[in-house]
Amino acid sequence: MAVLLLAEINDGVLSVDATAKAVSASTSLGDVTVLAVGATAADAAAEAAKIDGVAKVLVAEDALYSHRLAEPVATLMAALAADYSHIVAPATTDAKNILPRVAALLDVMVLSDVTAVVDADTFERPIYAGNAIQTVKSSDAKKVITFRTSTFDAAGEGGSAAVETIAAGDNPGLSEWVEDKVAESDRPELTSAKIVVSGGRGVGSEEDFAIIEKLADKLGAAVGASRAAVDSGFAPNDWQVGQTGKVVAPELYIAAGISGAIQHLAGMKDSKIIVAINKDEEAPIFQVADFGLVADLFEAVPALTEKL
Amino acid sequence: MKVLVPVKRVIDYNVKVRVKADGTGVDLANVKMSMNPFDEIAVEEAIRLKEAGKADEVVVVSIGVKQAQETLRTALAMGADRAILIIAADDVNTDIEPLAVAKLLAKVVEEEQPGLVVAGKQAIDNDMNATGQMLSALLGWSQATFASEVDIDGDKAVVTREVDGGLQTIKVNLPAIVTADLRLNEPRYATLPNIMKAKKKPLDEKTAADYGVDVTPRLEVVKTSEPAVRQAGIKVESVDELVTKLKEAGAI
Numbered sequence A: 001m002a003v004l005l006l007a008e009i010n011d012g013v014l015s016v017d018a019t020a021k022a023v024s025a026s027t028s029l030g031d032v033t034v035l036a037v038g039a040t041a042a043d044a045a046a047e048a049a050k051i052d053g054v055a056k057v058l059v060a061e062d063a064l065y066s067h068r069l070a071e072p073v074a075t076l077m078a079a080l081a082a083d084y085s086h087i088v089a090p091a092t093t094d095a096k097n098i099l100p101r102v103a104a105l106l107d108v109m110v111l112s113d114v115t116a117v118v119d120a121d122t123f124e125r126p127i128y129a130g131n132a133i134q135t136v137k138s139s140d141a142k143k144v145i146t147f148r149t150s151t152f153d154a155a156g157e158g159g160s161a162a163v164e165t166i167a168a169g170d171n172p173g174l175s176e177w178v179e180d181k182v183a184e185s186d187r188p189e190l191t192s193a194k195i196v197v198s199g200g201r202g203v204g205s206e207e208d209f210a211i212i213e214k215l216a217d218k219l220g221a222a223v224g225a226s227r228a229a230v231d232s233g234f235a236p237n238d239w240q241v242g243q244t245g246k247v248v249a250p251e252l253y254i255a256a257g258i259s260g261a262i263q264h265l266a267g268m269k270d271s272k273i274i275v276a277i278n279k280d281e282e283a284p285i286f287q288v289a290d291f292g293l294v295a296d297l298f299e300a301v302p303a304l305t306e307k308l
Numbered sequence B: 001m002k003v004l005v006p007v008k009r010v011i012d013y014n015v016k017v018r019v020k021a022d023g024t025g026v027d028l029a030n031v032k033m034s035m036n037p038f039d040e041i042a043v044e045e046a047i048r049l050k051e052a053g054k055a056d057e058v059v060v061v062s063i064g065v066k067q068a069q070e071t072l073r074t075a076l077a078m079g080a081d082r083a084i085l086i087i088a089a090d091d092v093n094t095d096i097e098p099l100a101v102a103k104l105l106a107k108v109v110e111e112e113q114p115g116l117v118v119a120g121k122q123a124i125d126n127d128m129n130a131t132g133q134m135l136s137a138l139l140g141w142s143q144a145t146f147a148s149e150v151d152i153d154g155d156k157a158v159v160t161r162e163v164d165g166g167l168q169t170i171k172v173n174l175p176a177i178v179t180a181d182l183r184l185n186e187p188r189y190a191t192l193p194n195i196m197k198a199k200k201k202p203l204d205e206k207t208a209a210d211y212g213v214d215v216t217p218r219l220e221v222v223k224t225s226e227p228a229v230r231q232a233g234i235k236v237e238s239v240d241e242l243v244t245k246l247k248e249a250g251a252i
C-alpha cells in the first residue's frame, strides 16, 4: 500500500503544520509520497522532505499550478493515482476543493474530514456538525481522503526524503485566477494556534472587535469569530470557526459574546480548555465551557487583558 | 441561460441530533426536515440571476426519498420554475452518496443543458462537501466552490470564493458548477401566495433506474456513535478567579 499526499502550499510556501498532521494520519496506511504542486514548489518540496515519515517527495512546478486551481491539480493527481492505494490531503479549503474532483475522476467516493484511521479501509468521520461520529468502510479500490487536521498531531522533523521532479499534467483550461484578498497578520495561524480568542455577535461592532484582538495579542493567540460576527462584518470570513468554517482544537479557547450554537461548537469543542464569557447565564456555550464567566464582555475582556 | 439547482432534504439545522442507541444512525423519525441551508442560498442566487435577466429558467432537482417533494415545493415557492424529483431510496434513513448524486445530476445536465449549476457547498447532514466538485469532474466543467459572490460576464463567471486565507476571485468558463457558501446572499422566505402558486408548478418524478445510475453506496456505515461528551465545567465569579483557575490549569 502506498499513499499520495497533497502538500498544503500557498504561494510557494509549505504549510508545515497542516501537511505534517496529514502525514502522521497517513503513515499507518503505507509509504507516504508527498506531492508538492505550485507555480513554485521546489522550496516547499524541500521542506516537506524533512517531515518524519515521508518516503518521497514529487514536485510538479508549472505556471499552470499557480494558485492551485482545482481542475489542473485534480487532473495531475488522477494521472498519478495508479501507483497509490490512498490519495490524501489535510482538510483545508484548498484540498476540499480538489480531492472530491480527484475522487470522481477515479470513480470512487471521497472520505471528507476523517478524524481517525481504523484500518486501511475503515475510517471515522464526524457528521451532523460533529453530533455523531460515523465509522465507514470503503469498498473502493482507492481511497480518497481529507484528514481533519485538528485531531492529529503533527509528524516531527528529521526526515530526508528524496525529491523527484515530475512533469506537469494536462491543462484543462477551464478557469483562471483573478485575485486573492489575503489579510496579512503577525498572529499565529488559526488552525495551529495554541490559544484562540473568539468574538461573537455580542461584541457588537468591527471597532469593538479590537478588545478581542487585544486579548489575543496579549496571549500570543489567534483570533476567531462566530458566523454571526463574520456575517455582521465585525470580522473577516477566514476567522470563522465552526461546522463550515475552521475547526480548531487549541490548548485554550476563549469565547466572548458567543452563544454556543451547535454549528459553532462543531468547530471548537475539542479544545483542551474552553473559557466562555457571556452575559446570559443560560447561554449554551456554558455547557461545554470548563470555566464560565457570566459577565459583560466589555468589562471582563479588557480586565482579563489587563491582568494577564 | 438555464440554471440548475440541486436541493437536498436534510434534518432542520435547529434540531438537536440524536444518535440511535443501537448505533445504526441518527434518529430521523418525526423530526423536522428542511431544505439544506446552503441549497436555499443556491436557489436564491439562481432566482436573482433570473430577476437580473441573466438566466431565463431555474430548475431544481432533488434526489432521495419521495418526501423530498416538499423540499422541491419550497424551492418552487421561492421562485424556481420547475422541479425534478429523482426517487433513489424508499427509506428516509438511506443517504445517497455524493458520487451517486453527482452521476444522476450529470444525467440531468445532459438532458437539460443548463449554462450553470449552483449547488450548496455542503449538506449539513453528511457534511461531505463533495457533490459539486464531483459533478464538475464528471462533466469536465469548471468549478467555483465556496462562492460568496457570483457575477455572470458573457461566457464566463467571475466568482469570489471563501478560502482559508481570506477571499479568492477566479474567472471560470461557462458552463460551470458553483457551490454556494453562507455569505453569497440571504435567501428569501416563500410568501403564502407563492406557496399556493408553487403547487401548480411542474414537478417531474423519476427514479434512479430511469437514468441507469447505480446508487449502491461505496461506503458501508459500520456504526454511528455519540461523540465524546465534555465534562461540565464550573462557573467562576470574577476575572481574578478566572485568571487563577487558568494558571492552576497551566493554560496560561
Ligand SMILES: Cc1cc2nc3c(=O)[nH]c(=O)nc-3n(C[C@H](O)[C@H](O)[C@H](O)COP(=O)(O)OP(=O)(O)OC[C@H]3O[C@@H](n4cnc5c(N)ncnc54)[C@H](O)[C@@H]3O)c2cc1C
Pocket (backbone or CB within 6 Å): A199, A200, A201, A202, A203, A225, A226, A227, A228, A229, A240, A241, A242, A243, A244, A245, A246, A256, A257, A258, A259, A260, A261, A262, A263, A264, A267, A277, A278, A279, A280, A283, A295, A296, A297, A298, B013, B037, B038, B124
Ligand atoms: C448551515 C449553517 C452553518 C453554520 N455554520 C456556522 C459556523 O461555521 N460557525 C458559527 O459560529 N456559526 C455557524 N452557523 C450559525 C449558528 O447557527 C449561529 O447563528 C451563530 O454561531 C451565532 O453566533 P453568535 O453566538 O455570535 O451570536 P448569537 O447567537 O446572537 O449570540 C450572541 C451572544 O452574545 C451574548 N452577548 C451579547 N452582548 C454581550 C455582552 N455585552 N457581554 C457578554 N455577552 C454578550 C449574548 O448573551 C449571546 O449569547 C451556521 C448556521 C447554519 C444554518
Ligand SMILES: Nc1ncnc2c1ncn2[C@@H]1O[C@H](COP(=O)(O)O)[C@@H](O)[C@H]1O
Pocket (backbone or CB within 6 Å): B005, B006, B007, B008, B009, B036, B038, B039, B042, B061, B062, B063, B064, B096, B098, B101, B118, B119, B120, B121, B122, B123, B124, B126, B127, B128, B129, B130, B131, B132
Ligand atoms: N440527495 C441530493 N439531492 C439533491 N442535491 C444534493 C443531494 N445531495 C447533495 N446535493 C447537492 O450537493 C451539495 C453538497 O452536498 P454534499 O456533497 O453531500 O455535502 C448540496 O448542498 C446540494 O446542493
